[in-house]
Amino acid sequence: MDAVIDIKGIPECNVCEIRDGKLVIGSGVTLNKVAELNYFPLLSRAVKRIADHTIQEKITMGGNLTGTIIYRESALPLMVSNSKVIAVDRNGERKIPIEYIYDREKGLNPCEIIVQIVVEERFLNLPHVHVKRTKNEKIDYPLITISGLKDGERINFGFSGVCEYPFRSYKMEDILNDRSIPIDRRISKAIPNIPGRILEDLNGSVEYRIFMLHTMLKEILDKFEEEGELDG
Numbered sequence: 422m423d424a425v426i427d428i429k430g431i432p433e434c435n436v437c438e439i440r441d442g443k444l445v446i447g448s449g450v451t452l453n454k455v456a457e458l459n460y461f462p463l464l465s466r467a468v469k470r471i472a473d474h475t476i477q478e479k480i481t482m483g484g485n486l487t488g489t490i491i492y493r494e495s496a497l498p499l500m501v502s503n504s505k506v507i508a509v510d511r512n513g514e515r516k517i518p519i520e521y522i523y524d525r526e527k528g529l530n531p532c533e534i535i536v537q538i539v540v541e542e543r544f545l546n547l548p549h550v551h552v553k554r555t556k557n558e559k560i561d562y563p564l565i566t567i568s569g570l571k572d573g574e575r576i577n578f579g580f581s582g583v584c585e586y587p588f589r590s591y592k593m594e595d596i597l598n599d600r601s602i603p604i605d606r607r608i609s610k611a612i613p614n615i616p617g618r619i620l621e622d623l624n625g626s627v628e629y630r631i632f633m634l635h636t637m638l639k640e641i642l643d644k645f646e647e648e649g650e651l652d653g
């Protein structure tokens with residue numbers, strides 16, 4: 422049976438607060454509210470680059486993470502900070518890593534909704550990058566977007582616009598963080614480990630996306646290894 426459900430009236434879906442050492446964001450919270458409260462600057466930066474300010478007032482975190490538009494850019498800061506989502510269906514509740522929602526086997530079942538997103542407080546103010554490249558205008562769907570978060574000596578990376586879903590690849594990260602080899606070679610070794618088919622559409626061919634990805638990763642790694650932080 423088809424059903425239309427408005428979850429914005431559920432109190433748990435509307436919280437956005439630090440509680441017991443964790444940032445808890447309800448899935449009905451709008452992108453504007455996340456940016457205004459600014460508990461997690463990397464996430465604020467990411468949501469401010471989605472659509473425009475008027476539309477950010479309407480789009481919810483749950484809608485951006487699970488809607489039909491494939492980019493789901495708010496997932497990137499959540500992936501690089503090892504965030505979890507609390508999902509509920511009639512059988513109960515489960516707390517799963519954010520990347521599971523894009524996994525066919527471990528992902529949401531058709532009757533399950535995301536109630537909240539949980540980020541450990543220690544990740545909120547780490548050095549970070551968020552770089553979004555579009556084909557033409559500043560406000561557009563991404564050609565490629567990358568979030569990076571420096572956790573100790575390791576930089577965690579999340580990608581959108583490369584495949585049909587946002588992803589974080591631990592294999593690519595291991596290579597990109599291997600300081601025993603030069604940055605250009607690290608990137609050339611990492612790219613063949615992209616975990617899916619590379620997008621080919623009107624925004625860009627596979628070759629152009631690989632070129633752009635290489636350029637962006639080089640900029641990010643150069644800056645991070647020099648300064649530790651970069652605005653996209």
Ligand SMILES: Cc1cc2nc3c(=O)[nH]c(=O)nc-3n(C[C@H](O)[C@H](O)[C@H](O)COP(=O)(O)OP(=O)(O)OC[C@H]3O[C@@H](n4cnc5c(N)ncnc54)[C@H](O)[C@@H]3O)c2cc1C
Pocket residue numbers: 428448449470471472473476479480481482483484485486487488489490491492493494495533534535536561562563
């Ligand atoms: C003009 C425009 C520009 C955009 N640009 C970008 C962009 O640059 N980058 C980007 O990443 N996205 C972009 N988007 C996509 C946008 O972020 C949302 O994905 C989309 O608009 C849906 O958001 P919504 O809050 O209205 O969700 P809704 O329309 O309410 O929900 C969409 C679907 O998501 C599912 N859903 C919603 N909430 C939940 C939940 N809590 N649990 C489980 N399932 C749920 C449901 O299946 C629902 O049908 C853009 C959208 C528009 C309209």
